Amino acid sequence: MPIKYIPYTPNTIEGQAVLDNITRTKRVLRYRENNEVYNRLERGMPYYEVETVEQVGEPSENLIMRGECVSNCAYLKEQGIKVDLVYIDPPFASGVDYAKKVYIRRNPKLAAKIREAEKTMEMEELRTFEETMYGDIWQKEDFLNWMYENLQAIKSIMSENASIYLHLDYHIGHYVKILMDEVFGEERFLNEIIWCYSDAANSKKYWNTKHDTIFFFSKSEDYVFNYEEVLREHSEGNIKKYKYEDEKGKYRLFGKNIQGSPIQWHRDVKPEWEKTNPELVYRHYLKAGSLPLDWWTINPVNQAAHEKQDYSTQKPEELLERIIKASSNKGMVVADFFGGSGVTAKVANELGRKFIHCDVGINSIQTVRDRLVAEKASFTIKEVKDGVNLFRNPQQTMDKLATLITGLQTKVEGVSNFWLGAINDSKLGTVPVYVPDLIDSQQKLLDIPTINRIINQEIQNLSINAKKVIVYYIDIDDEKELKKFIKENNATTTDVELKDLKNLLHETVVDDELEFSITEGKGEYTVSIDKFTSDRLQQKINEFNEKRNLQAINKGKKFEPINISEEGLELIELISLDCKNSEGEWFSSTEIKIDKLGYVIYDGEKSKDFWNGKITSKEKPLRIKVRNISGDESVVVI
Template structure:
């Protein structure tokens, strides 16, 4: 059976975990009016003014996902500003103003940058959030990448933490770390009368005792969260992806379950993952279609609404739709992609051809109902499950059966069976 592409602008996935909404576009201008004053935490990890172009490495086909040797390198986003610092700071100002409007009175902003622009950003934040709402300059110190002999190697990022108002909600007890992780070598190691291990220090005529089994709380230098290593299983292929442990700390310290967390430059969706892990709802916005497809894949087990219009491509889809007892079996038979690779795409190995089902990264089956496409079952290629499942079962419910496909270029298409002539 031949299927045809149709329009659609809402894809709803029902998952087991707290979920949220994904939007594609410029976070300064997309319509976020429904979230005004309702967001508890905004994390911003915008371009850093590096002058570089950043990529997304898309693995291709079963062997690409199993072995990692077959992939496309696609442009994800540009961190180069022809208009110089003024253009960059206009972007930052726009994002910060948006963040300010979204936050509730108890809300918190975390702006992640590095030493290039953090001083300018601090002044902008003081203007938009008010100097009196500055809470912390967090230094995220890590060991990764090369070393320089021309200057001290730059091994930290800066995360500016501001409150929306004096009513900030912040609970450091939710981000306790084991005491052994804190600096304590200037203290005396001992045990108390009950034999409980502790460290003591004398200061101002008093003795302070810190028990090894009591939690400690992070200060504003975070050296205990490592950068993602090359082979880290968390890696999605999206350049500049941040570690989940970092975002878990940020989300946990300023939210309660049910709160809304927004990331206006969400990239691969790390913040949204952290929100879902902590039972928060999320809002993710990004300009890049690759960011949206990576987020979609990472968040397939959440209750997710992708509010991004489906596109039309020249691809051709053949699939069988067989009614069974209580369900349809939908089986992919043939897929002829129509891949117009953007300029600058790199192929590994050189000459790699992307044909048939290899062009599909994710697919799902569901129904068109109430103006949306509702997903019932999905399948996505992953390192643990590199092969695409070609048969999915759809319960026999009200509505028009449909298929959605995300191809290796991050294009999302929506399909229904072609009516017989």
């Protein structure tokens, strides 16, 4: 349950356009759940307990938060934290399932053999399987209501001179532009930016889509825009063409009319000053460039391998660099509430800004954490304690739920998609089961509007005679009040049983198992990992092997299954030792990460060493944390 609800604005509704209360919106947008959006806004943002998970580097204002956009904004508002620039790249309502490729690491027991034959022995083929990160599959109305609530929450923690860039594509962007008009005001719309990118074309039936859309809004008339930081620079090739090194080692530029520019700046610069101030000359040259335009040609990430994080929705650093330079100054706070691969936080840190990275998926939190560790950044990781163990992300939890509820069958005849499925009870017959969609934060709270819909619409729409339905909830508004409402308003003979989903989830989560030994000598401690067991991962691998083997049989081919050694060390991605705290927030005194090729990254520094199954520290370790290749983390107190 939330500790309390925090208003979006001092007076939440008065003066706000809430989807259906002005004529233009009524004509353009039709939503099924207008009243629920209105009720949620009136109630405010849910404020949960927030736990500090880890401190990296020196104490700072930089934050990484695992949680949903609205609850993260509630925390920021309660703490009085304002943001100066927002970039968000939310789901696009594209109807696509996004997957993460999971790489099996090399067996460290073979590391010595590989090193001995490193030039003659061929590297074994990388073995992988995929896991769904999240499903970008929405009903249009649900997505727009969800986005509307998020935008209201984000606006509530923006400073008066802040601006926001909202990144979408053709699937839903034109609808969300109207929501942005309602939330920030049409007069605060500044640009529709077109990001053009080169990528393989795959259709001969229509024009291939090679651009995304970014909407640029400000909160007030007083906003930051540093146009000089983003003047369209001439290509590096042309700069080199008109640059040479003089006899004193100073760079000069020939006074030329570059690319047809009418400005011949050399007429304004004395040759002596040009020799002694080459950097100023260079800046003067760049100012001859064109003013920034609203279409950008920037290569996608797959054209810049040094940036790749193996994160399916990752955006290029150049894109964020342009936005952050233009719309913020050093020391300002840059926030991304759908942080994904962490490119916003990484670029903001490089440019001397403070950053706030938020995401609901544990893979996102781990990706940006490791990325920033490599950059030697300082930050705090926090987690919103909403009472639900989401495994690695909400999509995987939803996929798992159908197997966790005993006897549940999906796609039961006579039971609509509103229900997750139904249980066949020997005494009661078919019992429909409702489970809130964890991907849609609006469904987390079971309240009177939801119960009213269940008893006066969904139960009555069932084409079976259900004696009972089961309604799972994550948060509940007032259980006594809800049961009283059901008793007084349920016109059917169907019994409604309420169940707490958190109890079901907590009972099913089993940590990975770790066996290790510690030796001390020569001023350091060595932790040897003897065995690692992950039932969840092994089950995934078994499912993958069965599926691929069946496909191979159907095609008359032979399939080589993924086999894990008895020690299971191929399933480990990261090991961290805490030599400072035996409980509470984690402090990584030293850590190693094994990349997909089997090489070790020591405290963010890449190497060409193969992992040998050990980690060392100068201080006595108090706790050890192990992250498996799918992102599950287990902590053992030593």
